[in-house]
Amino acid sequence: MAGSYSLGEHFDNFIKAQVASGRYNNESEVIRDALRQAELREMKLTVLREHLTKAIAQGGNYTDDDIAAILAADV
Template identity: 50%
Template sequence: MVKSVSFTLGEHDRNFISNMVSSGRFGNKTEVVRAGLRMLEDYENKQKALRSLIDLGFEDIKAGRTTEYESAESLLNDIMED
């Protein structure tokens, strides 16, 4: 069951939503808000994954699993091999 929710938007956001609908990009205001929420959810999921990878990197550093490079070129070559 779909439940209606109301909230207050500032002028900038109201104008943006109206422009998205009037441009034909979206059929109505609800579609604009849903698209924005999907993008925010995707962004948050990517941020969570990135934080996890950063934590893994710090764990590797603490455990001494590191590689020293003589130059930026050798680092780049190693990256490109993966």
Template identity: 45%
Template sequence: MNVSLTPVLESLVKAKVESGLYNNASEVVREALRLMEQRDQHTLLRKELELGVAQLHGGKTTVFDMNASKAKAIKNAKTGRKVNPLVTTDNP
């Protein structure tokens, strides 16, 4: 895979490598992509938090029932329903 960078971004990558923090440009790009993925996850979590706060202020909350939640999760898994990525265990 080849990636084209602006001269400014290319200078930034070179500076990171020259600083000794990274061995090569690929490491810099991989780290940048990891950080971008982390930022996207934080954005998703913030949106969910805002929704939850709005529901709380709107009086749209209920008491949490772990057994009912587990039963619903099992039912959803058996029917192949897509799981919200925020409730999976493989998130960083």
């Protein structure tokens, strides 16, 4: 589904610079990569929230190491 979005001058310039650097072939690749990263961040936050909710329900029996392991884990 194609769409038209206004990103503002700052992000327009950033996108063009990314393409000019050769890192991406076109502007769409920059946007798709940014959206994939945002999606991954949301997935990780969802997992973290689930673990925190579980920890609270168990009386908060998670250690700092447990939380660090959750944060470091790939989703």
